[in-house]
Amino acid sequence: MARLEILRLDNNAKETDLVVHVNGKPIDVAAETTLDQLLLQLEITTRHVAVELNLEIVPFENHAKCELHDGDKLEVVTLVGGG
Amino acid sequence: MATEIDSLEQVSDQGMLTVGPFQLNSRLIVGSGRYENATVMKECLELSGAQCITVAVRRERLHDADGENLLDFIDSEKYILLPNTAGCYSAADAVRVAKMGREILRALGNPGADWVKLECLGDSKTLLPDPVATLEATERLVADGFHVLCYTSDDPVTARRLKAAGAAAVMPAGSPIGSGQGILNPNNIRIILEYLKDEDPDYPVIVDAGVGTASDVAQAMELGVDGVLLNTAIAHARDPHRMAQAMKSATYAGRQAFLAGRIPKRLYASASSPEEGVIATHPYPRGK
Numbered sequence: 001m002a003r004l005e006i007l008r009l010d011n012n013a014k015e016t017d018l019v020v021h022v023n024g025k026p027i028d029v030a031a032e033t034t035l036d037q038l039l040l041q042l043e044i045t046t047r048h049v050a051v052e053l054n055l056e057i058v059p060f061e062n063h064a065k066c067e068l069h070d071g072d073k074l075e076v077v078t079l080v081g082g083g
Numbered sequence: 084m085a086t087e088i089d090s091l092e093q094v095s096d097q098g099m100l101t102v103g104p105f106q107l108n109s110r111l112i113v114g115s116g117r118y119e120n121a122t123v124m125k126e127c128l129e130l131s132g133a134q135c136i137t138v139a140v141r142r143e144r145l146h147d148a149d150g151e152n153l154l155d156f157i158d159s160e161k162y163i164l165l166p167n168t169a170g171c172y173s174a175a176d177a178v179r180v181a182k183m184g185r186e187i188l189r190a191l192g193n194p195g196a197d198w199v200k201l202e203c204l205g206d207s208k209t210l211l212p213d214p215v216a217t218l219e220a221t222e223r224l225v226a227d228g229f230h231v232l233c234y235t236s237d238d239p240v241t242a243r244r245l246k247a248a249g250a251a252a253v254m255p256a257g258s259p260i261g262s263g264q265g266i267l268n269p270n271n272i273r274i275i276l277e278y279l280k281d282e283d284p285d286y287p288v289i290v291d292a293g294v295g296t297a298s299d300v301a302q303a304m305e306l307g308v309d310g311v312l313l314n315t316a317i318a319h320a321r322d323p324h325r326m327a328q329a330m331k332s333a334t335y336a337g338r339q340a341f342l343a344g345r346i347p348k349r350l351y352a353s354a355s356s357p358e359e360g361v362i363a364t365h366p367y368p369r370g371k
Contacts, residue, residue, distance in 0.1 A: 023142045042145050048154045049143050050186035057182050060190045075142065077183045079153050081124065082139025082169050083114030083260070083292075083314030 020072040035066040039076070049078045097338045100310045102287045103198065103230035103251035105163065107134045110304070111334040112165065112289070114314025118323065121156040127317050128157070130327035137165045137200055137312065140184045154191070164188055164195040165232070169202045172213070174220035177203045181224055198230040198251065200291075200312075210260040210292075214241045218248055225249035234291050237271035243278050246286065253279060254291035254312060257303060261315040263295030266302050276307050297326075297333035304337025305345065 017031040022042065029038055035051060035058060051058050052075040058066050100107040113133040118124035128136055136157060157164070166184025171177040181199040188196035203220050205213030212235050224231045230251035235241050237255040245253050255275055258264035266272060272290065279286050290303040291312040300311050311334060320326035 023145065025145065044143060044145075046152055046154075047190050048152050048187060050140075050183040050190070052179070052183060055179070057186050059186065075183070076145075077140050077180075077187070078143045079138040079164070079166070079184070079187055080141045081114070081116035081118060081121075081153055082167050083116045083137055083312075 018068060018070045018072075020068050020070070020074060022074045023076055029068060033068050034064055035068065035074075036063040038068060038074075039063065042076070044076060046078070049076050051076050097335070097342065100287065100289075101285060102232060102289075105135075105194070105198065105230070107163070107310075109134045109331075109334070110310040110338055111300070111330055112137065112310060112312040113317060113327075113330075114312070115153065115157065116314050117318040119318075121151070121153070123323055124318070125156045127323045127327040128162070130324055130331065131317065132331040134163060135165050135195075136162045137167050137314070138184075139167055139169050140180050140187070159191050159193045164191075164193050165198060165200050166195065167200040167202055167234075168220075170204070171202060172204050172216070174203060174216045174223060177201055177216070177220040178223050178227070181220075181229060182227075185229070197228065198232060199224060200232045200234060200254070201250075202234045211256075212236055214238070214244075217241075218244055221245055221248045221250050232289070232291075237268050237275065239271060239274040239278050242275045242288075246279050252287040252289055252309075254289045256292035257290050257299065258293030260292040262293055263316060264293055265295050265299035266290070266293070266306070269302065269306055272303070272306050272308065280307075294330075297329040300330055300333040301337035301340070304334055305340045307341050310334075 018029050019026050020029055054073055100110045109132045111131055111133045112135045113128060113131045114137045115124055116139065138153060166188060168177040168180040171180055184199060185196050201217060201220055203213050203216040205211055217233060217235060221231050221233055225248065232252040232254055233245045233250045234254050235245055242253045242255060255272060257266040276288055279288055287309040289310040289312055290308050294300055294311060294313040294316045296316060303311050317323050317326045317330060
């Protein structure tokens, strides 16, 4: 426990405590980041996306109250041309 | 070039294409993929007269420089979007992708949220469907409230199984996706129509994939299918705009011909002009 405290101090107590995986890429986010904040951080401002969190769709109405956890796996998809 | 088929009365005299709760005033469904650019796509969708446009679900490119989205070019107020599960090789993936498509369309307020064009592929070279995975995915999606339009091969037995599993429409391929080979086995399409429409004449059967040119569309429609779904035949034509118009006309012409009823094929000729009163001598005795 003591060692962990020291490590945190060394790290300037930065709150980039979480790593989440978005479309297979690791992304550092601050603790208590919510899904809508993550999308903003990723500069995804369009509503034309669907987000799946650990294989479950998160309805867009719930993005603001969906808090992320370390190791979360997210897929952010949109529509493209197709037949 | 204003043609008579531009008038809605003429289209509606063929009835709407009905799939589950959806009613489409065009029997042609077109894809939005493989166009040279989004502007050409937009114009071709318009010229095709289609009301339903298929779209694919893919990962959002993070920090995309141009920031353009397909939906900037497709008016979701005007078209009913039909999300596909293209590229999926398992029932689990197809169900996942279908749910993602539903969420995007729900957020958009597009009526297409509750339907899906199910593609469960079995082979990357032929893009033929995996019938077992397609059936499993159909069952799962139907249980989840989807109206499922099933891309399948032209096998009548599989088609029957998919309908029995609750598919809203069965969509046999005329030939492999993007191959442009047309309707390779019209007899199988005939059998599918016979089986699926038996005591259920309004059940929709749509030829999906393989169409190369307008005559392929007309042939499919003349067989009695309810609609045709195509993409590459327009997108990769030398003149996509002109081909979009051709496909629109072929869909209409093929349906009209089906409703009109073709004459039977016969081995010998049957003169169109009266034989009586001909001012000519006959070189052979009659009947020879």
